[in-house]
Amino acid sequence: MDGEDIGKISDIMLDVRGGRFAYAVLSEGGFLGMGTKLHAIPWSALTLDTAEKCFRVGLAML
Template sequence: MTTLDPKTQAQTGSTGANIVGSGVGDGPGPDVMAAATLDDTKVISPDGAHVGKISDIMLDVRSGRIAYAVLAEGGFLGMGSQLHAIPWSALTLDTDEKCFFVDITAEQIRNEPGFDKDHWPSMADAQWGTTVHQYYNRDPYWSATRDVSRSDVTDI
């Protein structure tokens, strides 16, 4: 298993997932990929535990940004899985291992309340989103987007 260098881990203010590894395969990727390509990608915690798989990629349609990856944890054949919204910036894609790394432990993920497939939270609710981002020690993606947009405009 690849161990991540702390310098390659996503920064608190980052708006996107980090990418590590040597892989650039044929066709698109890893910088631009179809969201469906990432479905069922395993997620590994820093303690080496396989904590689940990506079941959905959630887009903020208005900003055009990826908001969250939904992690399916536990269950059998999709039944009884606990779902967790992980801020996109809290993930690192490893192209060599073909997995995502998240920087909180498996126990912290299990302890995060999560939701089930029939009772999704209102992901557009800023209070809910802020709580999720704080749990993963990340700035909310919408505030980082605003900061990036302002700096892009001043650099032009």
């Protein structure tokens, strides 16, 4: 939440039966696709920052 860039949302996971986004897949680190770590972040843990055009998540989630 302090503005540090920890990665990019590389994919989303859908709850098809519930008709909602379930998780965002956050990719962090790596180079040219090697050594990248993936984290499933519950959609409810993300906060949209419209001013900065990004999502924010508390670091405790990782």
